[in-house]
Amino acid sequence: MTQEASWTRKDLLGIAELEPGEIRAILDTAETFLEVSQRAIKKVPTLRGKTVVNLFFEPSTRTRSSFEIAQKRLSADGLNFSAKTSALTKGESLVDTALTLQAMQPDLIVIRHAYPGAPHMLARRLEAGVINAGDGAHEHPTQALLDAYTILQHKERLAGLKVAIVGDIEHSRVVRSNIHLLTKMEAEVTVAGPRTMMPRAAETLGAKVVFSLEEAITDADVIMMLRVQLERQSRLLFPSAREYFRLFGLTRERLKVAKEDAIIMHPGPMNRGVEIASEVADGPHSVILEQVSNGVAVRMAVLYLLSGAHRELA
Amino acid sequence: MTQEASWTRKDLLGIAELEPGEIRAILDTAETFLEVSQRAIKKVPTLRGKTVVNLFFEPSTRTRSSFEIAQKRLSADGLNFSAKTSALTKGESLVDTALTLQAMQPDLIVIRHAYPGAPHMLARRLEAGVINAGDGAHEHPTQALLDAYTILQHKERLAGLKVAIVGDIEHSRVVRSNIHLLTKMEAEVTVAGPRTMMPRAAETLGAKVVFSLEEAITDADVIMMLRVQLERQSRLLFPSAREYFRLFGLTRERLKVAKEDAIIMHPGPMNRGVEIASEVADGPHSVILEQVSNGVAVRMAVLYLLSGAHRELA
Amino acid sequence: MTQEASWTRKDLLGIAELEPGEIRAILDTAETFLEVSQRAIKKVPTLRGKTVVNLFFEPSTRTRSSFEIAQKRLSADGLNFSAKTSALTKGESLVDTALTLQAMQPDLIVIRHAYPGAPHMLARRLEAGVINAGDGAHEHPTQALLDAYTILQHKERLAGLKVAIVGDIEHSRVVRSNIHLLTKMEAEVTVAGPRTMMPRAAETLGAKVVFSLEEAITDADVIMMLRVQLERQSRLLFPSAREYFRLFGLTRERLKVAKEDAIIMHPGPMNRGVEIASEVADGPHSVILEQVSNGVAVRMAVLYLLSGAHRELA
Numbered sequence: 001m002t003q004e005a006s007w008t009r010k011d012l013l014g015i016a017e018l019e020p021g022e023i024r025a026i027l028d029t030a031e032t033f034l035e036v037s038q039r040a041i042k043k044v045p046t047l048r049g050k051t052v053v054n055l056f057f058e059p060s061t062r063t064r065s066s067f068e069i070a071q072k073r074l075s076a077d078g079l080n081f082s083a084k085t086s087a088l089t090k091g092e093s094l095v096d097t098a099l100t101l102q103a104m105q106p107d108l109i110v111i112r113h114a115y116p117g118a119p120h121m122l123a124r125r126l127e128a129g130v131i132n133a134g135d136g137a138h139e140h141p142t143q144a145l146l147d148a149y150t151i152l153q154h155k156e157r158l159a160g161l162k163v164a165i166v167g168d169i170e171h172s173r174v175v176r177s178n179i180h181l182l183t184k185m186e187a188e189v190t191v192a193g194p195r196t197m198m199p200r201a202a203e204t205l206g207a208k209v210v211f212s213l214e215e216a217i218t219d220a221d222v223i224m225m226l227r228v229q230l231e232r233q234s235r236l237l238f239p240s241a242r243e244y245f246r247l248f249g250l251t252r253e254r255l256k257v258a259k260e261d262a263i264i265m266h267p268g269p270m271n272r273g274v275e276i277a278s279e280v281a282d283g284p285h286s287v288i289l290e291q292v293s294n295g296v297a298v299r300m301a302v303l304y305l306l307s308g309a310h311r312e313l314a
Numbered sequence: 315m316t317q318e319a320s321w322t323r324k325d326l327l328g329i330a331e332l333e334p335g336e337i338r339a340i341l342d343t344a345e346t347f348l349e350v351s352q353r354a355i356k357k358v359p360t361l362r363g364k365t366v367v368n369l370f371f372e373p374s375t376r377t378r379s380s381f382e383i384a385q386k387r388l389s390a391d392g393l394n395f396s397a398k399t400s401a402l403t404k405g406e407s408l409v410d411t412a413l414t415l416q417a418m419q420p421d422l423i424v425i426r427h428a429y430p431g432a433p434h435m436l437a438r439r440l441e442a443g444v445i446n447a448g449d450g451a452h453e454h455p456t457q458a459l460l461d462a463y464t465i466l467q468h469k470e471r472l473a474g475l476k477v478a479i480v481g482d483i484e485h486s487r488v489v490r491s492n493i494h495l496l497t498k499m500e501a502e503v504t505v506a507g508p509r510t511m512m513p514r515a516a517e518t519l520g521a522k523v524v525f526s527l528e529e530a531i532t533d534a535d536v537i538m539m540l541r542v543q544l545e546r547q548s549r550l551l552f553p554s555a556r557e558y559f560r561l562f563g564l565t566r567e568r569l570k571v572a573k574e575d576a577i578i579m580h581p582g583p584m585n586r587g588v589e590i591a592s593e594v595a596d597g598p599h600s601v602i603l604e605q606v607s608n609g610v611a612v613r614m615a616v617l618y619l620l621s622g623a624h625r626e627l628a
Numbered sequence: 629m630t631q632e633a634s635w636t637r638k639d640l641l642g643i644a645e646l647e648p649g650e651i652r653a654i655l656d657t658a659e660t661f662l663e664v665s666q667r668a669i670k671k672v673p674t675l676r677g678k679t680v681v682n683l684f685f686e687p688s689t690r691t692r693s694s695f696e697i698a699q700k701r702l703s704a705d706g707l708n709f710s711a712k713t714s715a716l717t718k719g720e721s722l723v724d725t726a727l728t729l730q731a732m733q734p735d736l737i738v739i740r741h742a743y744p745g746a747p748h749m750l751a752r753r754l755e756a757g758v759i760n761a762g763d764g765a766h767e768h769p770t771q772a773l774l775d776a777y778t779i780l781q782h783k784e785r786l787a788g789l790k791v792a793i794v795g796d797i798e799h800s801r802v803v804r805s806n807i808h809l810l811t812k813m814e815a816e817v818t819v820a821g822p823r824t825m826m827p828r829a830a831e832t833l834g835a836k837v838v839f840s841l842e843e844a845i846t847d848a849d850v851i852m853m854l855r856v857q858l859e860r861q862s863r864l865l866f867p868s869a870r871e872y873f874r875l876f877g878l879t880r881e882r883l884k885v886a887k888e889d890a891i892i893m894h895p896g897p898m899n900r901g902v903e904i905a906s907e908v909a910d911g912p913h914s915v916i917l918e919q920v921s922n923g924v925a926v927r928m929a930v931l932y933l934l935s936g937a938h939r940e941l942a
Contacts, residue, residue: 356705356735379729387705607733
């Protein structure tokens with residue numbers, strides 16, 4: 001419990017501001033929650049009587065459901081708001097919506113918003129703890145944490161690992177949070193993708209930048225494939241899904257240059273046959289579904305630490 | 315409890331594959347749950363800590379709310395997904411959505427889907443128990459079970475009863491599940507409807523086929539009126555709602571040819587003045603609202619049996 | 629508990645029909661629930677095993693979330709239905725929807741509907757208690773109750789207070805419920821707004837009618853600013869938002885004519901810079917966020933009293 005006791009932040013806004021010790025505190029705490037989901041009675045009373053508001057201004061299945069399940073397994077009272085049903089359609093500002101929710105005394109607010117920095121603005125204004133569930137192309141900290149947890153399960157360390165992240169680097173909050181986390185924990189990160197999907201100042205992200213899938217994954221311990229946003233294709237970032245697959249799609253054949261025990265990750269939802277072949281997604285190297293399982297445990301850990309429940313117990 | 319102990323299926327996909335003993339096991343179990351909804355405190359701890367996902371790809375009020383209430387009264391943790399909020403809008407396949415949900419370790423998945431066989435496909439892939447809440451025009455097993463339960467409350471038997479089912483036979487999953495159940499339990503089923511709403515191979519359903527309301531309901535013990543899908547009317551299955559009512563609408567006058575103690579059923583929602591006159595819907599023979607009440611008890615029974623909770627207790 | 633014991637109504641449909649003693653009973657009961665939301669464990673078991681259906685046929689964030697949080701903090705089982713997901717899209721009548729829900733044995737139904745009198749119609753048909761959460765421009769009783777509670781917190785009385793209500797008087801259910809409540813409790817109410825937003829028979833509402841903001845708020849103890857329905861502006865009730873603000877927007881400057889300790893209220897969501905300046909909304913006289921906090925307590929009180937839980941305890 002020494003790790004937990006050291007947790008003092010009210011919010012989880014991004015990985016950028018976390019110390020390695022804080023990252024370890026979350027991952028260690030997740031370890032204790034993992035088995036709750038494997039019991040016959042998947043529930044602990046830890047957050048009983050705590051109110052958690054899920055404020056999703058962008059559609060989401062997996063992240064929202066992961067948070068919701070985490071809340072129920074902790075016995076928290078969760079409330080869901082989505083953009084369409086919110087007062088925002090009546091022209092209320094995000095701050096007023098948040099202050100109104102705050103006045104109902106929630107303990108935690110989980111927010112996904114298209115605007116980078118939206119969770120930070122709320123965090124400054126609200127007493128409730130704020131968890132960033134994705135803000136534009138900025139950060140998605142619980143995704144990076146569940147990715148790290150999954151890597152640790154297989155590799156038992158992060159330091160010194162070669163990690164390749166492949167796809168639309170420019171528009172991905174998953175990439176930003178993962179580079180922050182992995183470099184803090186001393187992994188070596190290489191990003192790869194088409195030039196049209198690479199930010200101009202990619203090197204400043206803290207990762208090595210290449211433009212070839214093969215180069216990125218050669219000798220890699222961990223390969224993270226990113227979702228291609230087919231809905232953005234109108235902006236002509238690449239000629240076609242078929243062309244993308246030809247250049248950056250991960251196949252069993254291409255995987256041969258990676259380490260023999262490399263693991264394949266994907267934040268989901270996958271485009272099979274675009275960024276990843278089904279033979280890889282469903283193959284022996286894939287840990288994609290483990291990521292989902294670990295997501296519930298990691299979010300239980302974050303909810304627990306931010307709720308202050310560990311301080312009440314201490 | 316001997317009936318319950320004999321329940322071994324992981325899923326409830328349709329009535330077609332059930333043995334009469336399994337049908338009786340569900341109906342007997344429902345009996346024990348019926349009074350829970352009549353208590354001042356309408357809740358038992360039976361499924362505490364079980365996670366149930368309600369995955370509705372078609373809109374539904376009554377079936378979804380019935381399952382949700384059943385879950386809450388059993389103290390299960392229920393999660394709701396509807397098509398619009400799901401990752402499917404991002405192009406993910408049903409199987410990937412299901413595998414993702416599975417990775418969050420739900421105990422049961424309740425699915426309604428426009429595609430016949432969708433629940434079966436999930437059931438083969440998933441460890442979680444799958445409950446079919448309606449798949450296209452194929453099956454809707456909990457509806458047939460609650461119908462059977464309601465008939466038993468009034469008639470104390472199914473064998474030998476004359477049951478008439480009237481309306482759009484071709485597009486109705488309710489009809490298919492009911493014919494399976496009623497014929498397995500040795501009732502005599504007659505279906506009636508306009509020729510445009512009758513499948514070509516109607517006889518192969520296992521019921522007598524007629525094209526006149528009067529013929530179908532003469533001497534009937536039980537009359538089930540089906541909802542006319544007014545939204546399908548553009549396909550010109552019948553000239554008008556008024557014309558439908560003239561030919562197949564159940565009125566007090568027409569009801570005279572049925573048995574004196576006949577009961578009138580409807581799966582809802584009703585089109586008053588189209589398939590059924592209000593005087594009948596609200597009259598003394600109607601058991602339509604009892605069907606709704608029984609639906610909660612039957613779904614509690616199904617959730618209980620599929621969750622394996624009865625085996626844990628044994 | 630003597631106040632509570634005197635509560636005998638099944639429904640809360642409007643303020644019009646309440647006796648002053650009944651209003652006091654609700655407000656006294658709210659007092660006992662206020663601190664629940666300030667605890668570390670924000671939950672009491674009072675309504676455990678009670679089923680509450682939230683039936684919202686108009687979009688709402690704050691009222692619905694306030695009711696939902698109130699339900700969770702009372703340990704009730706809440707179910708949500710919104711217009712779009714309901715069977716009404718299949719053409720079912722409101723009465724049939726309600727009877728169907730009733731058959732599932734809910735204890736309470738919270739309804740918001742565009743049609744004045746919709747909750748009353750349900751209340752006559754249903755055994756469940758019905759709470760009006762807003763019916764057209766008719767009543768919104770829990771809003772008036774939380775407003776009264778907030779005034780009492782600051783003024784310790786209602787009788788003799790000067791209350792100004794400013795804005796779109798014609799289309800506001802908040803105004804109607806507040807005038808009923810405040811005049812029953814012997815406050816003096818003045819309403820003000822543009823002539824295009826004033827009902828013809830405004831005097832029959834029981835309040836003094838003026839057409840100038842200044843006149844309404846001079847010497848006022850309490851000022852309630854109403855939301856301007858910008859979405860109705862197409863009907864040209866006023867030339868522009870800017871013009872509205874010039875004539876009826878509450879600013880710090882204008883506030884000088886009110887009592888020095890006047891409180892400023894708003895049912896939300898606010899249009900900053902239209903009916904109220906941010907300097908006032910966020911200023912020392914504003915009790916707008918307290919209204920939201922009190923809303924949860926008042927709704928807990930109403931749910932508790934209507935559920936009959938106080939009679940079960942007695």
